Amino acid sequence: MTTFSDTAVIINNIYTYxxxxxxxxxxxxxxxxxxxxxxxxxxxxxxxxxxxGSDVNLLWSTATETNNSGFDVEKxxxxxxxxxxxxxxxxxxxxxxxxxxxxxxxxxxxxxxxAGNYQYRLKQIDFDGTFEYSNIIEVTIDAPIExxxxxxxxxxxxxxxxxxxxxxxxxxxxxGGTLVQLQVFDILGNAVATLVNEQKQPGTYEVEFNTASxxxxxxxxxxxxxxxxxxxxxxxxxxxxxxxxxxxxLIK
Numbered sequence: 001m002t003t004f005s006d007t008a009v010i011i012n013n014i015y016t017y018x019x020x021x022x023x024x025x026x027x028x029x030x031x032x033x034x035x036x037x038x039x040x041x042x043x044x045x046x047x048x049x050x051x052x053g054s055d056v057n058l059l060w061s062t063a064t065e066t067n068n069s070g071f072d073v074e075k076x077x078x079x080x081x082x083x084x085x086x087x088x089x090x091x092x093x094x095x096x097x098x099x100x101x102x103x104x105x106x107x108x109x110x111x112x113x114x115a116g117n118y119q120y121r122l123k124q125i126d127f128d129g130t131f132e133y134s135n136i137i138e139v140t141i142d143a144p145i146e147x148x149x150x151x152x153x154x155x156x157x158x159x160x161x162x163x164x165x166x167x168x169x170x171x172x173x174x175x176g177g178t179l180v181q182l183q184v185f186d187i188l189g190n191a192v193a194t195l196v197n198e199q200k201q202p203g204t205y206e207v208e209f210n211t212a213s214x215x216x217x218x219x220x221x222x223x224x225x226x227x228x229x230x231x232x233x234x235x236x237x238x239x240x241x242x243x244x245x246x247x248x249x250l251i252k
Contacts, residue, residue: 041066041132042096042124045103049120049139054204056110056139058120063103068096072123072131073108077116078138088121096124114203115143143202144168147242152209152235156249159212159227163195165237166204177201181238184209187231195235209235211250 016033043063050057058073071094077086097104110120118141122134148166155161167178182196195207212227230252236245 041126041130042068044122044124044134047122047134047137049137051139051141054111054113054141056113056118056120056141058108058110059106060122060134061103061105062097065097065100065104067099067127069125069127070094070096071106072125073110074121074123075110076119078119090123098127112204112206113141114201115141117141141203144204147237147239147244149235149237149244149246151246152248156251158250158252160208160210161248162206162208163235164204164206167200167202167239169202178239182207183236183238185234185236186228187233192228192233200239 014033018032042065045061045063047058047060050059060071062068072090073092073094074088075091076088091110092108094106094108110118117138119136119138121136123131124134125131144166146166146168150164152161152163163182165180165182167180177199178201180196180198180200181194183191184193184195186192193209195209196205228250230250233248233250234245235248236243
């Protein structure tokens with residue numbers, strides 16, 4: 001069997017072919033018609049978002065992929081959460097499956113967003129650098145309705161732990177938000193660290209406390225000691241009239 005490949009075709013055009021094996025007209029075969037379609041590198045089945053607290057889970061699935069290097073995940077903030085009129089920015093990359101005819105599912109989590117409206121899109125990138133954009137989806141993160149201070153995690157800990165807190169509607173918007181102070185105290189009531197001391201917009205925040213810090217963040221250490229000793233410590237959140245204190249344990 002003899003084959004022929006026409007490589008000089010134009011996308012979205014119709015071509016007619018005949019084989020000439022003798023004098024016209026008896027030497028010509030029947031006509032064969034071919035439509036040249038645009039080959040889509042990735043067939044995206046779905047692209048959705050779900051809000052879990054202050055996190056956004058981006059989920060998408062593909063029916064087929066051809067030379068797919070992966071996806072840039074891009075975000076744009078539309079309101080005060082991260083700046084008004086912000087441009088698109090890449091917040092992550094998810095590797096693709098190259099060439100496949102199987103369905104694949106993807107997940108990307110955008111964590112700890114402040115209150116506001118956000119748009120997301122995918123930039124699908126081929127191995128040769130060509131790319132296509134997905135449709136745009138939009139989500140709204142509502143402002144928290146009350147203050148909260150969560151238990152640090154892990155607890156007990158060594159040498160680092162994380163503390164999450166929530167700020168509701170701004171108490172002093174003319175000055176850029178609510179003045180928030182988060183401090184750590186030893187069992188005698190001495191302040192050993194200030195983790196936060198600034199204006200904050202409504203939202204959920206997370207800060208890391210490193211007891212081995214040498215940056216000056218940890219204070220009131222005994223002479224010659226680096227880092228805090230094992231023991232019980234307290235962390236206190238102050239924001240407007242809201243004050244709350246919780247206990248944590250450092251074990252070395």
